[in-house]
Amino acid sequence: MSSMLYRLGRATAAHPWRTVSAWLVVVVGVLALAASAGGTTQDDWDVPGADGQVGLDALRTHLPESGGASALVAVHDPDGDALARADLSRLAGELEDVPHVVQVSLPRLSADSDTALVTLRYGVPVTHRDVMGALAPLEDAVSAAGVDSLDVAYGGEVPGSAMEMSGRGELIGVGVALVILVLTFGSVVAAGLPLAVALAGLAVGGAGVTLLAGVIDVSSTAPTVATMVGLGVGIDYALLLVTRFVEELRSGRSTVDAAGTAVATAGRSVVFAGLTVLVSLTGLGLAGLPTYSAFGAATAIAVASVMATALTLVPALCGLAGHRLVPRKHRGRPYEPVRAAGGHATLTGRWARRVCARPLPWAVAALVALVALAAPALGMRTFPQDASADPASFTTRQAYDLVADEFGHGANGPLTFVADTGAVDPADTERLRTDLADDPRITSVGPAVTSPDGAITVFDAQPTTGPQDERTGDLIMSLRADALPDGVELTGATVILTDISDMLSERMWVVVGFVVAVSMLLLAMMFRSVVVPIKAATMNLLSIGAAYGVVTLVFQHGWGSSLLGMDRAVPVSSWVPILMFAILFGLSMDYEVFLLSRIREAWLRTGDARGSVVTGLSGSARVISSAAAIMVAVFLGFATEDTVLVKMLGLGMAVAVALDATLVRLVLVPATMTLLGRANWWLPPWIDRRLPHVRAEIDAGAALAPPPVSSDGATEEREEARA
Structure with a gap:
């Protein structure tokens, strides 16, 4: 894979205008195809298997x-x-x-x-x-x-169903990302390149989602989630490649060689990071709801598009920009990359040495912090949002409050009883209506109506509590268990929403098991270790659990929710836990792959377990922090939208990425890897023989070793062939 990626990077950098022209043709072609054959978003709210x-x-x-x-x-x-x-x-x-x-x-x-x-x-x-x-x-x-x-x-x-996205989430995310990129690179050209590549990938991905909508029902919210994830990972992938390109350029390589090496190293990380995100998204199909499958497919198209643009368009644009991507203050100055445990006296180098010098206290402190943040998630209550969670300015919220004030909260979610007249005696149906009228949890019972064909008899009952009230869910469960005769079904919007919440809670563990297992297999293939995948999965689960805890505190308990435009506490949306997990597990693996790739390179070169951790963290901490800051900015931008589901996703994913890039990648991973030492790379021979071999690194030779640099910074000729 590394040799193929190296040739791809060199070819696109050597012929940048051909590559850019080819992408323009692709973008125009895909957009034209989407305009002619694409469809419009179409929600499917049926819940197969729900009572x-x-x-x-x-x-x-x-x-x-x-x-x-x-x-x-x-x-x-x-x-x-x-x-x-x-x-x-x-x-x-x-x-x-x-x-x-x-x-x-x-x-x-x-x-x-x-x-x-x-x-x-x-x-x-x-x-x-x-x-x-x-x-x-x-x-x-x-x-x-x-x-x-x-x-x-x-x-x-x-x-x-009339609520629309304002679009300010994308604008805020892009604006903040541009500022962070300028601060990271110190060059406007270098800052604009990742953003331009990500937007190009999103254009293709958006057209792909439109084409998908012409084939299957795609939820109206799915394009927003796809944009949110695609924009974040697109900028991250391009940032990683540009950072590596600038590093290789400063080390003395030619523009074409630097592009080839960047794609062979950082590009390989992008490929595997993207694959883990795609694997996580396919897990959404196991949730059992058609709308989740559409979410996963739409987001996967966006991720695949930005990954493809990053691997091909970034080296081409790097070939065009050349040394203009290097900050002015560094141009013409010799560059000494971090190659040894001592490293440079940089902030990240000093931090890495500090954590690795006393790994146990650092690991315990980070673990305690993550567990403390995750603890509130144990009391998380989920329910699909209704109009009571809308902003007070929305007509749906005004109608909800007016109905609740004048007719009782239960009038916003009546229960509908459907009796099969062929299976239920009319006297039993009438007895059920009488029993419900006497139930203190029921405010009123409507008249019974028989269908024109005489097949069913239907009547409504108004509970004393609103749709999101936990007591309403208990009432539904109690009625099904004790009150309904055979042949009578309980339905209605509140009932189906309750069923969705229960189904997603049960299917959550199926999705988690699939995503974790396949992601661990990919990591084991890439890094030839059983310890690294287990450790990575555990830490990802910790950061996601902490994000769940923060979302529970903010939305369910109302801690700081007014800052997000919420005026009341609401349960966590049933759609959020699975959707957050599938997306975040893949994104967390992005940073794991970025960091471990650098550590693995140093380990293969030196055989020094502790020193490779210091070297790898020193060389990748800055780019991971910058990438995470961009991702957090993008997600927080979406948290400003009015839709509560998008608010929860935006905040939850921003918190998870922030924790993952700080407590996990900068503390917990280096600390535990230092404690484990050589055991990090342990792989039993019988597993090694059965596990497919995918090179996680190019051979420790020409592509990774720095080119000879003379005192004036000139480079000597090196072989272009890579193992």
Whole structure:
């Protein structure tokens, strides 16, 4: 692999304009193909295997107006006067003309008659292209009804699907990343190169996601997550390659040789780091939900695109820029890379020697800090977000609060009971309704409605608690276990969301097991060790667990959540733990590969276990810290978005990357590797024979050894052939 990458780096650097032109053709071609054959995002919120899905499917089959999407129009008189029935009738009449609406309920008045709720039923699911996010038809109908003197808010599934990303997350992330790159390289040209490459890769990746949407249903949130991850790793991969290129250039290599060596060394790390991210993303398909598979596929396309651009476009642009990538203050000055345990008297070198001199206290301190941060995750409660978590300025949140104040929190999430008339006696159905009416956890029970074909009987019940309340989940579990006769299914939005939360909690360990096992196999193949993969997986789990703990403290307990625009504590979104794990485990392996590659190079060259750790950390700590800072900036930028799911993902991944690049990579990894010594590279012969051989390093020869440098910095000719 190293020889192939070396030739790739030399070829693209030697012919930069050909490479750039080829990429322009690719970008234009992919964008044109996406415009002609691509699709639009289409959510799939069905949950195969969920108990609540059974009742929903029965409604869609026998009573479509109850199984389709829903919307709620809440009307309130700000002066507290009773609403005029003529206004409500006119409003209901206008709402009946909204496209795909098949039923408009009679207005439900509050006790003081100053608030009314009108429920709309659609003949299609909320994910239908004409309905998803279609808030404008509702607003037009209300406007036509002439109720301008009243306060109107919109809730339910259709208005809830209308939230859009502001796009400020990308702008903030890119802006901060550019500043960090300028500070890292001391050169505007060098700073702009990784960013330009990442954006080019994202352009291709975005077109790829559009093409994917033409084949399968891709969630409307998936492109945002793909952009968030793709932008971060794209800049990181390009940063690693440019850093190595500048290092080799300063050591005296020619531009073409420096590009070849950078791709053969740092590029190899990019390949394996990218593969671990892709493996982690494939694990999302094991979660059992179609939307997760789309998340994984879309993000994988973005990661593969930025990885390809980094490996080919970076050396080409480095070939064009040449010595302009070297800071002015370093141009023409001899360069002595860190090759020995003593290293330079740099900050990272001094830090590495300090940690490795007393590894046990440092390891214990870092471990205690990570465990302490992870502890709150033991009390994490998950639930898919509803409108109560939206910003107060959103109409969905206003509708939720209005309904809760006037009709009770449970009115925002009624429970629907579906009885199969062929299996349940009508007397048993009526007895169930009576028992529910007497249940103190139920506020009211609606009338029973039998479908036109007589196949099912349906009625609703309003709990006393809201959808996100833990007691509502206990009520659903209790009803299923003790109250429902055979042939009666419990469904509704709250029920299905509860089922999703339970399913994801159960599938979490399947995803974790798959991702950890395959990632460890890749590391074992790359570094020829069983200790390194086990240690890496353990430390990655620690940093992810700490991120879970911080997310739990901020969102579930409200610690500092106001800084993110939250005005109340909410459970952690059920979508977050698995999604965070799959993405973060791969990203954490990025930094592990970057660091271990340098340590492995020094180990093979010197055979000094402790010295190789010092040398490897000294040579990689700066680039890892810079890459992590960029990733944190990108993720925190997305944490400013209004969507709670994106907020949680942005904050959680920023915290995990920050901890991974500091406590883990700068403390825990060097400390434990120093303690283990030569045992780090232990591999039983029987495993070595069975494990596929993938060279983790180019032969300790021409490509890694520094070229002879004379007193004036001139280089001698070296062989171009690499092992």
